Amino acid sequence: MSLPHLIAARAARDDDSDNRDGYGAVALAEREAREAIALTYGMIAMVDDAIGQVRQKLSDLGLSDNTVQIFTSDHGDLLGDHGLMLKGPLHYQSLVRVPFVMADPLSPSQGTVNSDLFSGVDIGVSLLDRAGISGPEATHGISIFGVASGELRAREGLLIEDEYQSPVLCFDIAPTLRTFITQRWRLTVFGQADWGELYDLENDPGEIVNLWFDEEYAAIKSTLLCSVVSEMMASTDRRVRPRSLA
Numbered sequence: 215m216s217l218p219h220l221i222a223a224r225a226a227r228d229d230d231s232d233n234r235d236g237y238g239a240v241a242l243a244e245r246e247a248r249e250a251i252a253l254t255y256g257m258i259a260m261v262d263d264a265i266g267q268v269r270q271k272l273s274d275l276g277l278s279d280n281t282v283q284i285f286t287s288d289h290g291d292l293l294g295d296h297g298l299m300l301k302g303p304l305h306y307q308s309l310v311r312v313p314f315v316m317a318d319p320l321s322p323s324q325g326t327v328n329s330d331l332f333s334g335v336d337i338g339v340s341l342l343d344r345a346g347i348s349g350p351e352a353t354h355g356i357s358i359f360g361v362a363s364g365e366l367r368a369r370e371g372l373l374i375e376d377e378y379q380s381p382v383l384c385f386d387i388a389p390t391l392r393t394f395i396t397q398r399w400r401l402t403v404f405g406q407a408d409w410g411e412l413y414d415l416e417n418d419p420g421e422i423v424n425l426w427f428d429e430e431y432a433a434i435k436s437t438l439l440c441s442v443v444s445e446m447m448a449s450t451d452r453r454v455r456p457r458s459l460a
Contacts, residue, residue: 217409217411217424218383218384218407218409219239219302219303219304219383219384219385220241220296220297220298221384222383222384223239223240223241223297223298223383224241224297226240226241226383227240227241227242227243236300237300237301238300238301238302238382239292239298239299239300239301239302239304239382239383240298240299240300241297241298241299242294242297242298242299247294247297247299248294250293250294250299251293251294254291254293265285268283269283269317278319279319280319281319282316282317282318282319282341282344283316283317284314284315284316284317284337285313285314285315285316286312286313286314286315286337287312287313288312288334289301289309289310289312290307290308290309290310290311290312290313291308291309292304292306292308292309293308295308295420296421302378302382302383303376303378303382303383303385303389303391305374305376305391305393305400305402305411306421307400307415307419310374310393310395312334314332316358318344318359321359321362323362328358328361328362329397330361330368330369331368331369331370331371331372331395331396331397332356332358332361332369332372333355333369333372333373333374335353335354335355336355336356336357336358337355337358338355339353339355339356339357340355340357340358340359340360343357343359343360344357344359352451354449356369370396371394371395371396371441371445372394372395372445373392373393373394373441373442373445373446373449374391374392374393374394374395375391375392375446376389376390376391376392376393377390378390378391385404385406385407386406387406389404389405389406389407390404390405390406391403391404391405392405392442392446393442394438394442394445396438397415397416398414398415398416399412399413399414399415399434399438400412400413400415400421401435401438401439401441401442403439403442409426409427410426411424411426412424412425412426412428412431412434412435412438413425414431
């Protein structure tokens with residue numbers, strides 16, 4: 215069964231009511247998707263060339279041995295997944311998995327791929343840790359360097375909070391999303407809908423079969439919903455505390 219947001223995107227494509235000039239998710243025909251993918255690959259090649267120029271300059275200046283170099287992004291791109299392009303309030307792996315490439319001259323694990331779960335909130339903490347500086351009080355991030363060295367445990371799961379700014383796709387008001395991701399599962403709750411998403415990433419990496427309403431996975435859904443609540447409570451900012459009882 216197609217999800218409401220996919221149905222809405224395809225309907226907007228078919229009646230020419232979608233916004234092709236913005237950055238929100240739109241459904242494309244196969245030919246359009248192939249052309250967009252080819253152009254995107256060209257842009258990626260351009261970025262690769264630019265990064266190479268930066269790295270070469272650091273080497274020319276003699277700074278490569280004391281500079282941590284990181285390339286990342288704030289989100290991915292649908293790039294044809296589920297017939298969609300660009301981005302939106304859709305937590306498919308192609309959007310929430312962001313590029314993160316790091317070159318650390320002191321790292322013993324250069325040239326390796328780390329499959330642990332990390333979040334954008336970990337980047338600042340990690341850089342402070344690498345510089346030998348303590349992170350801010352009550353931070354919610356963990357050090358990538360600490361996990362890589364074995365000093366810290368990797369995340370068992372991570373929370374993604376999404377407060378969209380405008381009504382899109384099948385949503386009459388700006389949607390609110392909460393997603394919890396583990397190595398195997400992805401659960402997404404929509405604040406304005408009586409449906410959600412649950413995918414077995416191990417057996418369904420393309421996130422094709424939504425298990426939200428499948429009774430066989432009711433216990434898994436319940437556990438992940440509890441994880442969403444627990445993570446939201448754990449991420450509450452407690453740096454400013456009341457000075458007295460009301």
